[in-house]
Amino acid sequence: MQQPSTTEQGFQVESFFAERMKNTPRSFIREILKVAVSEEIISFAGGLPNPEIFPMEAIREAAVRVLGQRGREALQYSNSEGYLPLRRYISHWYHENAGMEVSPEDILITSGSQQGLDLIGKVVINPGDRIIIEEPGYLGAIQAFSLYQPQFIPVPLKTTGMDLEVLDRELNSGNPRMMYLIPDFQNPSGISYSREVREQIAERIRGKNILLAEDTPYSDIRFSGERAPGFYPMLPEQTILLGTFSKTVVPGFRLGWIVARKELMDKLIIAKQAADLHTNIFTQQLLYDYLINNDIKSHIHLISNLYGRQCHAMLEALKTYFPKDVQYTVPKGGMFLWVTLPEGQSSLELFNRALEHKVAFVPGNPFYVDGSKHRSTLRLNFSCSDEATIFEGVRRIAGVLG
Amino acid sequence: MQQPSTTEQGFQVESFFAERMKNTPRSFIREILKVAVSEEIISFAGGLPNPEIFPMEAIREAAVRVLGQRGREALQYSNSEGYLPLRRYISHWYHENAGMEVSPEDILITSGSQQGLDLIGKVVINPGDRIIIEEPGYLGAIQAFSLYQPQFIPVPLKTTGMDLEVLDRELNSGNPRMMYLIPDFQNPSGISYSREVREQIAERIRGKNILLAEDTPYSDIRFSGERAPGFYPMLPEQTILLGTFSKTVVPGFRLGWIVARKELMDKLIIAKQAADLHTNIFTQQLLYDYLINNDIKSHIHLISNLYGRQCHAMLEALKTYFPKDVQYTVPKGGMFLWVTLPEGQSSLELFNRALEHKVAFVPGNPFYVDGSKHRSTLRLNFSCSDEATIFEGVRRIAGVLG
Numbered sequence: 023m024q025q026p027s028t029t030e031q032g033f034q035v036e037s038f039f040a041e042r043m044k045n046t047p048r049s050f051i052r053e054i055l056k057v058a059v060s061e062e063i064i065s066f067a068g069g070l071p072n073p074e075i076f077p078m079e080a081i082r083e084a085a086v087r088v089l090g091q092r093g094r095e096a097l098q099y100s101n102s103e104g105y106l107p108l109r110r111y112i113s114h115w116y117h118e119n120a121g122m123e124v125s126p127e128d129i130l131i132t133s134g135s136q137q138g139l140d141l142i143g144k145v146v147i148n149p150g151d152r153i154i155i156e157e158p159g160y161l162g163a164i165q166a167f168s169l170y171q172p173q174f175i176p177v178p179l180k181t182t183g184m185d186l187e188v189l190d191r192e193l194n195s196g197n198p199r200m201m202y203l204i205p206d207f208q209n210p211s212g213i214s215y216s217r218e219v220r221e222q223i224a225e226r227i228r229g230k231n232i233l234l235a236e237d238t239p240y241s242d243i244r245f246s247g248e249r250a251p252g253f254y255p256m257l258p259e260q261t262i263l264l265g266t267f268s269k270t271v272v273p274g275f276r277l278g279w280i281v282a283r284k285e286l287m288d289k290l291i292i293a294k295q296a297a298d299l300h301t302n303i304f305t306q307q308l309l310y311d312y313l314i315n316n317d318i319k320s321h322i323h324l325i326s327n328l329y330g331r332q333c334h335a336m337l338e339a340l341k342t343y344f345p346k347d348v349q350y351t352v353p354k355g356g357m358f359l360w361v362t363l364p365e366g367q368s369s370l371e372l373f374n375r376a377l378e379h380k381v382a383f384v385p386g387n388p389f390y391v392d393g394s395k396h397r398s399t400l401r402l403n404f405s406c407s408d409e410a411t412i413f414e415g416v417r418r419i420a421g422v423l424g
Numbered sequence: 425m426q427q428p429s430t431t432e433q434g435f436q437v438e439s440f441f442a443e444r445m446k447n448t449p450r451s452f453i454r455e456i457l458k459v460a461v462s463e464e465i466i467s468f469a470g471g472l473p474n475p476e477i478f479p480m481e482a483i484r485e486a487a488v489r490v491l492g493q494r495g496r497e498a499l500q501y502s503n504s505e506g507y508l509p510l511r512r513y514i515s516h517w518y519h520e521n522a523g524m525e526v527s528p529e530d531i532l533i534t535s536g537s538q539q540g541l542d543l544i545g546k547v548v549i550n551p552g553d554r555i556i557i558e559e560p561g562y563l564g565a566i567q568a569f570s571l572y573q574p575q576f577i578p579v580p581l582k583t584t585g586m587d588l589e590v591l592d593r594e595l596n597s598g599n600p601r602m603m604y605l606i607p608d609f610q611n612p613s614g615i616s617y618s619r620e621v622r623e624q625i626a627e628r629i630r631g632k633n634i635l636l637a638e639d640t641p642y643s644d645i646r647f648s649g650e651r652a653p654g655f656y657p658m659l660p661e662q663t664i665l666l667g668t669f670s671k672t673v674v675p676g677f678r679l680g681w682i683v684a685r686k687e688l689m690d691k692l693i694i695a696k697q698a699a700d701l702h703t704n705i706f707t708q709q710l711l712y713d714y715l716i717n718n719d720i721k722s723h724i725h726l727i728s729n730l731y732g733r734q735c736h737a738m739l740e741a742l743k744t745y746f747p748k749d750v751q752y753t754v755p756k757g758g759m760f761l762w763v764t765l766p767e768g769q770s771s772l773e774l775f776n777r778a779l780e781h782k783v784a785f786v787p788g789n790p791f792y793v794d795g796s797k798h799r800s801t802l803r804l805n806f807s808c809s810d811e812a813t814i815f816e817g818v819r820r821i822a823g824v825l826g
Contacts, residue, residue: 035687037633040550043691073496082491089484094475097674133535137700144571148442165698231439272499274705285437289445296567298539302704303676
């Protein structure tokens with residue numbers, strides 16, 4: 023075929039970009055992960071589940087069963103709502119494990135819960151809308167929502183959840199359209215909302231024109247403490263609940279879900295259809311087959327125990343090697359903990375020194391929407407390193423502390 | 425867990441919806457497909473590849489190999505750009521089969537080409553932007569772009585491509601931001617752009633601030649005629665090229681791709697990351713394994729021959745049963761043909777009568793952005809019915825023609 027010469031000129035590629043693309047934060051973490059990917063570096067920077075615990079054999083068996091038994095239907099176009107047996111399974115899971123009544127009709131399968139965040143942004147956010155988020159906040163949500171050009175209202179986290187005084191102030195000054203939070207083992211801080219803070223927040227927004235997006239990626243990965251009530255049962259009409267199989271089964275399938283009531287769900291389905299028609303139906307069926315043919319509760323127990331031991335090792339190492347004026351959270355689940363250096367110390371500078379000693383973490387900066395203000399915090403991931411490596415890594419960081 | 429009473433009141437769920445959701449077209453086709461799903465109805469309404477030809481056994485073998493050999497990496501989080509060997513394969517395919525040089529760095533794997541359309545809309549379209557589309561136009565693109573609130577400028581199709589006179593008028597009146605077209609075996613019309621029309625269009629927009637989105641879902645499913653040059657080689661700096669494996673392998677994996685040059689690609693990757701982090705890596709690896717271990721050219725040949733026979737049967741049936749004043753296109757590939765009834769006849773009324781005789785198609789209305797204006801056209805799909813069924817279905821439609 024001919025290759026006509028490219029004589030285009032006179033146009034500027036920048037002119038192709040929509041306004042919304044000018045607000046996109048650079049992916050700071052992507053850059054850090056690129057630096058930290060070398061074999062010899064001990065990395066607490068990632069946010070990956072531990073692949074050692076992936077149920078490889080069970081997934082292989084499920085793949086063979088689905089392709090053998092369900093056949094061509096597993097590979098054809100499918101509906102936007104998602105595979106009904108999988109939605110029924112999730113409904114049943116909520117009933118059995120959280121005492122929550124969620125109809126399969128109120129569940130939409132998404133391509134990872136990141137897509138859930140994007141769909142919510144698309145359906146809900148007008149440019150300029152005030153969106154309350156946690157500070158420090160989850161980067162994936164900040165990135166997804168940013169493209170719909172909201173005004174972020176960060177509310178600082180205490181160890182029991184959002185700072186209610188700041189929340190009150192923000193609720194009273196202007197009309198927030200949405201509020202986004204991760205009540206269990208929050209990313210990046212590792213904290214969980216106490217029952218009291220949950221009830222206080224629900225009380226404050228009940229009946230107001232504020233949508234609550236409750237993200238629960240880590241909720242089943244608990245290694246101590248008791249499950250507290252979720253927001254969805256407290257505020258079913260104004261809560262969108264997000265869940266995912268990325269932490270309890272595998273992330274590579276990109277399978278998550280959204281729970282929302284009918285009027286919201288109708289709009290979310292329209293947005294879903296426009297976004298990718300439907301989520302990969304083969305892996306939806308594969309996952310469903312895996313879930314009904316394996317003891318998933320035992321598997322989650324295994325993951326929770328493993329991460330619990332790794333978290334414990336990290337806390338022990340921090341106690342052993344870090345000076346007393348360094349503070350850190352004590353997670354009861356999830357994959358992360360959060361370190362606060364003494365006032366004035368820069369975690370970005372610490373990152374650079376640590377990298378010279380072949381250990382990496384994520385400096386706090388990207389988790390604040392005003393990235394430059396807070397610099398004495400950092401996120402440590404404990405799910406992907408064994409206990410000896412955790413001790414050695416923390417020792418190295420301690421060695422370069424200012 | 426307690427179930428607090430839902431005492432929410434005072435808010436209105438409609439107030440949660442962003443402005444952009446008010447423009448969403450109802451999915452007319454979804455409604456029709458629901459009606460036409462019964463076993464006893466002969467349906468030319470769908471747009472599905474023929475599942476009889478899905479390579480079930482080869483896909484099962486690939487699944488087992490990937491889960492056995494590549495292991496945990498196939499199930500972990502992955503990068504937003506997509507699986508590099510798969511991107512290299514696509515690059516090589518373009519070189520071998522279309523004489524096109526496309527670097528793997530210029531290829532982004534998407535969750536079906538529907539996601540490609542959504543990402544393009546997100547990166548490119550500001551509310552109110554003028555977007556040139558074909559009339560009749562592809563519904564998936566209209567739906568995806570609609571959520572970014574453009575002003576659609578439909579340009580009528582002739583049997584050789586867009587009407588150049590109308591295109592000239594639209595190019596001269598105001599500044600279109602983007603132009604979207606399917607040059608080969610267009611959906612819904614089945615027409616292909618002639619070489620001359622392609623060159624004329626490229627000539628008109630070269631160097632202007634107009635981005636061209638060239639969608640090629642059916643391009644490899646050709647059963648007669650010669651491949652004409654694509655737009656991307658003619659205008660590489662201002663073209664975004666979309667491709668998919670949905671028609672050549674299987675749709676259920678939701679695997680497509682976008683080709684774009686660096687500056688555009690950088691923004692598309694940011695949007696991709698915000699949309700779903702990355703596409704299902706297990707099926708990316710599975711598809712790649714399938715592609716390198718099977719004779720994909722023979723498989724595509726098989727599909728093209730099958731659809732060619734089915735298309736031929738439909739044309740023969742139309743010639744046999746339809747009155748001479750009904751016009752229809754003669755596709756050289758793809759899955760659809762387009763029927764124009766004599767002036768004044770309503771295809772929506774015909775649809776209702778046809779359904780009583782247990783045969784379905786898609787009335788033309790949804791393929792026009794002004795749905796009410798054109799009503800004497802309809803789309804027939806031939807990829808999913810055998811030749812005898814096609815004859816019987818066309819006979820039944822002919823029986824209820826006005």
